[in-house]
Amino acid sequence: MEIVSKKRIWYDKLVSSFFETILRLGDLMQTLILASSSPRRKELLENLHLTFEVCSSDVDETYNPDHTPEDIVMELAKRKAEFVARRYPTAFVIGSDTIVVANEQVLGKPNDENEATKMLQQLSGSHHFVYTGVSIFSPTKHVEFFEKTEVVFWELTDEEIYSYVNTGEPMDKAGAYGIQGFGRLLVKKINGDYFSVVGLPLSKTIRELRMLGYDLPF
Numbered sequence: 558m559e560i561v562s563k564k565r566i567w568y569d570k571l572v573s574s575f576f577e578t579i580l581r582l583g584d585l586m587q588t589l590i591l592a593s594s595s596p597r598r599k600e601l602l603e604n605l606h607l608t609f610e611v612c613s614s615d616v617d618e619t620y621n622p623d624h625t626p627e628d629i630v631m632e633l634a635k636r637k638a639e640f641v642a643r644r645y646p647t648a649f650v651i652g653s654d655t656i657v658v659a660n661e662q663v664l665g666k667p668n669d670e671n672e673a674t675k676m677l678q679q680l681s682g683s684h685h686f687v688y689t690g691v692s693i694f695s696p697t698k699h700v701e702f703f704e705k706t707e708v709v710f711w712e713l714t715d716e717e718i719y720s721y722v723n724t725g726e727p728m729d730k731a732g733a734y735g736i737q738g739f740g741r742l743l744v745k746k747i748n749g750d751y752f753s754v755v756g757l758p759l760s761k762t763i764r765e766l767r768m769l770g771y772d773l774p775f
């Protein structure tokens with residue numbers, strides 16, 4: 558009788574340590590997913606030597622123009638992250654969205670070179686705001702936030718705008734410029750987070766990830 562119960566105890570211990578090991582392995586294998594097709598966002602995370610997957614989310618990006626810019630970017634970021642988080646509920650998923658706001662007008666990505674030229678004419682010689690919304694799903698929680706950065710452009714000549722549009726750089730970027738590329742030559746100064754203009758407020762995103770329980774290697 559005593560032998561049976563000792564065997565039982567030994568067996569129970571074995572089973573529980575097996576499950577503990579599985580749980581610990583689960584913790585070790587935390588998966589991070591960037592829900593974006595933006596090469597810039599991918600590069601920003603890669604520069605931190607983080608291990609992550611990229612999963613673009615093909616969501617509808619229409620929004621209610623009566624909403625505030627911060628609500629628009631957070632809503633779109635959430636849509637992107639949620640789409641991927643539904644498929645991978647145990648992962649940490651980051652979604653992000655960037656828009657440019659000049660004179661209360663929202664500028665997204667230009668549809669053609671003509672539109673890019675008009676956007677740059679509008680930004681020339683004045684200031685605008687870049688809003689980036691971030692939405693992060695953890696296996697148990699969701700957080701979202703936005704960053705607002707002021708960017709001031711030099712007065713641009715028609716030739717400058719023409720040759721910048723000809724580089725092709727404006728075409729997949731909100732406001733028709735990339736501050737990380739040739740577009741840096743159009744910028745007189747910025748007030749706020751540079752990385753947010755490129756598409757992902759890095760330090761705040763990493764801080765939020767850590768608070769959600771994601772183990773970072775630094």
Ligand SMILES: Cc1cn([C@H]2C[C@H](O)[C@@H](COP(=O)(O)OP(=O)(O)OP(=O)(O)O)O2)c(=O)[nH]c1=O
Nearest residue numbers: 593594595654655730731734735736754755756
């Ligand atoms: C203002 C500015 C925007 N951008 C980019 C960042 C974003 O990629 C893009 C804004 O479009 P988004 O719709 O935010 O992103 P995306 O379509 O490129 O990628 P996804 O929706 O899959 O996440 O503009 C720059 O790269 N540099 C800049 O200076």
